[in-house]
Amino acid sequence: MRVLSSEYPNVNLGTDLYDVLSVYNRALSDTEIKSYHNSFASRxxxxxxxxxxxxxxxxxxxxxxxxxxxxxxxxxxxxxxxxxxxxxxxxxxxxxxxxxxxxxxxxxxxxxxxxxxxxxxxxxxxxxxxxxxxxxx
Structure with a gap:
């Protein structure tokens, strides 16, 4: 599936966003939660x-x-x-x-x-x- 917009004209939901978006079907560990939060602290x-x-x-x-x-x-x-x-x-x-x-x-x-x-x-x-x-x- 290809999504076209003026902001992201060449984004392919099937492949391009795979590494960016993750769907979790389980509870995240404390370490994973901390790591996710700290990713913003490094920005x-x-x-x-x-x-x-x-x-x-x-x-x-x-x-x-x-x-x-x-x-x-x-x-x-x-x-x-x-x-x-x-x-x-x-x-x-x-x-x-x-x-x-x-x-x-x-x-x-x-x-x-x-x-x-x-x-x-x-x-x-x-x-x-x-x-x-x-x-x-």
Missing amino acids: VVFKEDFKDAIVGQIPDVWKIVSGTFVINEDSQGKYLKCTSNGSIYYPLKDTNKTYTKLNNGNMTLSKSVSKVTLTATSGQIIRELILTQAKEV
């Missing part, structure tokens, strides 16, 4: 490590709400530093259903429907931020 929704940022500037996609922020670099790599109290955000499609896997720094993180906001006092930094679809169990 990175957002990652920022500032490695491509220019020292002394802020990447264009980050928007300053208040305060002053700058990209600095040391022997451990690049990082975002707050130089005067404030907040900065990164626009995202949907952050409500995400889990913060890594917040390598001491800024306060908040998530809303359409953005990730970092709030900081002067001197606070963040080196890396990772959001995933779920928390690993």
